[in-house]
Amino acid sequence: MSASTDDTPATSGPSRMNAARLAAILLPVAILLLAVAGWEAVVHLNEIPPYILPAPSQIAATLVKDWPVLFGSLLVTLRITFLALFAAVVGGVLLAILFAQSRWIELSFFPFAVILQVTPIVAIAPLLLIYLEPGTAVLVCAFLVAFFPILSNTALGLASADHNLRDLFDLYGASRFKQLVYLRLPAALPYFLGGLRIGGGLALIGAIVAEIAAGTAGQGSGLAFRIIESGYRLNIPRMFAALFLISVAGILIFLLFTALSHLLLHRWHESARKREA
Amino acid sequence: MTLASLSPTLADREPVVSLSGVGKTFSNGTVALENLDLDVFPGEFLSLLGPSGCGKSTALRLMAGLGRATRGEVSIARHDPGEHRGDIGFVFQEPTLMPWATVADNVWLPLRLKGVSRAKADAVIRDSLALVGLASFAGAYPRELSGGMKMRVSIARALATKPSILLMDEPFAALDEITRFKLNDDLLRLKAELGCTVVFVTHSVYESVYMSSRIVVMAARPGRVVSTIDVDAPMPRSESFRATPRYAELCREASAALHGAMAPDDHL
Numbered sequence A: 001m002s003a004s005t006d007d008t009p010a011t012s013g014p015s016r017m018n019a020a021r022l023a024a025i026l027l028p029v030a031i032l033l034l035a036v037a038g039w040e041a042v043v044h045l046n047e048i049p050p051y052i053l054p055a056p057s058q059i060a061a062t063l064v065k066d067w068p069v070l071f072g073s074l075l076v077t078l079r080i081t082f083l084a085l086f087a088a089v090v091g092g093v094l095l096a097i098l099f100a101q102s103r104w105i106e107l108s109f110f111p112f113a114v115i116l117q118v119t120p121i122v123a124i125a126p127l128l129l130i131y132l133e134p135g136t137a138v139l140v141c142a143f144l145v146a147f148f149p150i151l152s153n154t155a156l157g158l159a160s161a162d163h164n165l166r167d168l169f170d171l172y173g174a175s176r177f178k179q180l181v182y183l184r185l186p187a188a189l190p191y192f193l194g195g196l197r198i199g200g201g202l203a204l205i206g207a208i209v210a211e212i213a214a215g216t217a218g219q220g221s222g223l224a225f226r227i228i229e230s231g232y233r234l235n236i237p238r239m240f241a242a243l244f245l246i247s248v249a250g251i252l253i254f255l256l257f258t259a260l261s262h263l264l265l266h267r268w269h270e271s272a273r274k275r276e277a
Numbered sequence B: 001m002t003l004a005s006l007s008p009t010l011a012d013r014e015p016v017v018s019l020s021g022v023g024k025t026f027s028n029g030t031v032a033l034e035n036l037d038l039d040v041f042p043g044e045f046l047s048l049l050g051p052s053g054c055g056k057s058t059a060l061r062l063m064a065g066l067g068r069a070t071r072g073e074v075s076i077a078r079h080d081p082g083e084h085r086g087d088i089g090f091v092f093q094e095p096t097l098m099p100w101a102t103v104a105d106n107v108w109l110p111l112r113l114k115g116v117s118r119a120k121a122d123a124v125i126r127d128s129l130a131l132v133g134l135a136s137f138a139g140a141y142p143r144e145l146s147g148g149m150k151m152r153v154s155i156a157r158a159l160a161t162k163p164s165i166l167l168m169d170e171p172f173a174a175l176d177e178i179t180r181f182k183l184n185d186d187l188l189r190l191k192a193e194l195g196c197t198v199v200f201v202t203h204s205v206y207e208s209v210y211m212s213s214r215i216v217v218m219a220a221r222p223g224r225v226v227s228t229i230d231v232d233a234p235m236p237r238s239e240s241f242r243a244t245p246r247y248a249e250l251c252r253e254a255s256a257a258l259h260g261a262m263a264p265d266d267h268l
Ligand SMILES: Nc1ncnc2c1ncn2[C@@H]1O[C@H](COP(=O)(O)OP(=O)(O)OP(=O)(O)O)[C@@H](O)[C@H]1O
Pocket: B026, B027, B028, B030, B031, B032, B050, B051, B052, B053, B054, B055, B056, B057, B058, B059, B093, B223, B268
């Protein structure tokens, strides 16, 4: 059968780089540059000694000079962060799928996940250090903080699949497994990615906090350990350099998951679509 | 009119779907249906007509085996339930598309669930989409379509399995009149081709008369059948049917029945 009134998509014009988007990048950069320049000026004009407040130029110099040490520590911190996040993703998603199978399982186990979440990580870390190697303890701490947002977001997403679509799957006799794969997991994807973005940031925080707690044990070699170590030696520029690297790592993790989210959702999900004027 | 006045050819046959004494009370206490008797006979085109909120969607869902009746019996004759359910095409009142899948993948869904590969389903997908006039939108996402276009994708999906029972909940409500008339004709032609049974919910008296072999008029609070109208005009119908005196007469009759079914505060 043919349709005489077939609709055809109209072709869209070339996308223009609009001024608003450019401003969104240029404005914060300009403000950052101004702030750094102001800082530099204040330090030089008042002749503040570096052990009280180092100038940005000196922090940059330290970053270059101590790069081998700092970069090694950055890798250690990133490794812990991503290992913890990976474990949190695997654990959180599997547990969320388990919760989605039965209300009873969810009711029985969810409170424990909440307890783990609301107990401050700084309070758990010293305890973990008694039972575990410092490296493992740090990893477990980072895992614990990243786990909950991924679990709760994914569980919410799995439960949010459209009821009519679920009826449709029932109507066509789809097995639970097919419902999971074709309906509930895709429906949960935006929620999961939201959880991943929060979890990614938290895993880094968890890794730093736990390492600070473990720092006195002298076993660490991540960025948090470098900060504590430099503090003992009154090497303030290096403290700032390590802090700078932690911020950069956090920003990169955020950007990475934002990009991943956009890549996976931009064709279909409201959150990632441009609003038409 | 009552069931007894049905044409003998229909009444003699086993109904494909039969609701007897069916009541449906939702968990919040809303009584959507009360003592509903309705038989659907093979090959007929049955329209459900009634004011908004009278339980048309609820009744249609029960016919598909979606949701359980609180009272009474829903029976689906001469099929075991598993087999029957695969044989139903259902168009929800909302488009109900998967937002993460393209139009073509949405239409593929019922076949995919039956284990048909995308390559094998391709011809069917293209035919179904061509039927609703959306062949060139196969790669688009539901977000990128208008309300009426989404609804047409939903119709194409229901047709993909060539079902023997087609249950449609106001499928054409969001369409302009020209497209609506065209799809009315397409649906009638398709029904003749597939030889399927259609239950069709509509708000439009004219549409129900043009399309149906039988119109069931329902009233609200509680939802029940108040009258049945046999549309006795011969089946291959075309635009010229709309100009006949019989059509006008049936429209008046259906309209009167609908007015009779409406409480003062009801809305179409
Ligand atoms: N899930 C639900 N929970 C509670 N009440 C419901 C639910 N679905 C429908 N109802 C109620 O049942 C009644 C019948 O609803 P139904 O959707 O079947 O009406 P309808 O005839 O299809 O109306 P419309 O023409 O507006 O689509 C309404 O009063 C409605 O409020």
